Amino acid sequence: MLPRAALDVDSAVAQVRPVVEAVAHQGLPAVLDATRRFDGVEATGVRVPAEAIAAAEAGLDDAVRDALRESIRRARLVHADQRRTDVTTRVVPGGTVTERFVPVGRVGLYVPGGLAVYPSSVVMNVVPAQEAGVPSLAVASPPQKEFGGLPHPTILAACALLGVDEVYAVGGAQAIAVFAYGLAEAGLSGSEGAAGPVEPVDVVTGPGNIWVTAAKRLLRGVIGIDSEAGTTEIAVLADDTADPVHVAADLISQAEHDPAAASVLVTASTALADAVDAEVVRQVAVTKHVERVQAALSGPQSGIVLVDDLEQGLRVVDAYAAEHLEIQTADARAVAARVRNAGAIFVGAWSPVSLGDYCAGSNHVLPTGGCARHSSGLSVQTFLRGIHVVEYTEEALREVADHVTTLADAEDLPAHGAAVRARFGSRPEVATAGGPSQAGSPK
Structure with missing residues (x-):
């Protein structure tokens, strides 16, 4: 009975399979064909030239540069503390097992394009991979017609600030296929010339639309993936202590991402529900992306769920397993501690999801569609493998x-x-x- 997007990933897998197989067997020509059909961009290659990345950073607005640097600084603080140290257990005299944490050798980091620009997703993908010690990483983001077939310059600038110089102008399922299978020749995006091969990766991470999600599901096993991080969603568990202005603003903030975004309020207070309804109408009327927001809030994936009490509300949000869950109740910290299923939890009135999207220090690449029941958000752990090293003496054996x-x-x-x-x-x-x-x- 909970509001859910009617996303059929299995059907999407069937639709992206020909694209993925074409990339696997035909290489760059198949990628360029998909780019022409899906992005409307005529290209001769996909590797973003180094000078384009440098120019994007040089032309970045100073305020945006400062904000990105602060976002990077805070993300590094949090993700540096997630590093793992080797642990050796002495099972018996002469017999030990060591769990050694080793980063994967190469990762592909996907940054969505489309309706919005996501330099923040560059930060959220790159920082944990770097803090894990991954020696080789590449970023892919969809080409934009208005920028000469390159990814958005703010995305390129974020790559430059993070020291990433391997960037590809390719999006959708074809980007995931490029990461999985590599390319014998990449070609330069936006100009003539050779760029050498694209080496396959071990792990692909990053959010995306249903086609990206479907490609990740199809290729899981060929590559490791973080989770099926699809179109965004927010759930707010609130009682009559919550401010309806805050709740409405937070629901709208996630609806702004995409017409398929999900915004759900769970409350036992009919007074709050009515007040939020009225406040949503008022705030939507003055928001920039009004059509997109209205489509998201009026879709089957969004709504207000009335419950009998807070206990039932907790059961509901655990069943929903939101990507982002806000707790706006009395004693919010204690309530949040009882939640089992969520990608990330935002506690109290002063911890909105927007903070986590940019500058909380947490990661915003999170599982969606109920996958938070079994999957975690992106972290340093995503890029590490635990290897057991067994060493026994003759007597111990x-x-x-x-x-x-x-x-x-x-x-x-x-x-x-x-x-x-x-x-x-x-x-x-x-x-x-x-x-x-x-x-x-x-x-």
């Missing part, structure tokens, strides 16, 4: 050998036990059609 062989026999995997016994002078017997063979046994 001898001490547990009988248990290993017993369990191997219980699973009918006798060669497993033989691999242990062989270390203590017992040669494995080789079975033949006539029975056990003595070939290779000690004389």
Whole structure:
């Protein structure tokens, strides 16, 4: 009964499969064909020239530069504290297991285009990858006709501020396919010339529309992915202590992203619900993207859910598993501590989602569509793999050998036990059609 977008990712997978397969088999020509069809851009290559990135940074508005630098600084503070250290456990004398955290070798970071410009998503993708120690990273963002087939200059400027020089003007499912399969030749975007190959990546992260989400689902296994981070959503759990002006403004802020964005209020207060309804009408009338906001707020994915009490409200927001969840109640911190399912939780009247989008220090690449029940937001952990390093001495192995062989026999995997016994002078017997063979046994 909860408001949900009618997104059929499985159907979208079927639609993007030909695009992905074309990129896998045909390379750059297939990418350029998709760029022409979906972005309306005629291009001869996809690699953004280094001089275009430098020019975008040089032409950046000073106030925007300062804001991006502050966003980067705060994101680094939070993500630096997420670094993991190796942990060694002494299981028995002479026997240790170490969990070693190793960054993936190469990542592809997707930054959406379309209805808005998202330099903040450059920050949110790049900073945790850098803090994890990833040695090679590339950014892809859709080409824009009005900027000569390059990504938006503010996105390029954000890349420059972060020291990223490998940027591709490619969007949608074809961008995810390029990351997954690489290209033998990239070509330069916006100019003639060669740019060398695009190497495949190990992990792709970043939000996007349903086509990006579908491509990530289709290619999961070829690449690792962060989560299915699709069109944005906000849920607000509020009681009669909440200010309807704040609640309405926050619902509208996420509706501004996309006509398919979801804005949901959960409350036991009919008075608050009525006041928010009235305030939404007033604020929408004066917002810039009024048609987009109205489409999002009037769609099946948005609405007000009336509950009996706060306890039921908590059950509802846990079932909804919002990308962004605001708690605007009395004792908001205690209420927030009881939430199990959310991409990120914003506590109290002074922690709006907009803060998290830019300058809280948290990450705004978060799971959507209920995926917060099983997935986390982007973090340093996304780019790390835990590798168990096992080291036992002869005596430590001898001490547990009988248990290993017993369990191997219980699973009918006798060669497993033989691999242990062989270390203590017992040669494995080789079975033949006539029975056990003595070939290779000690004389």
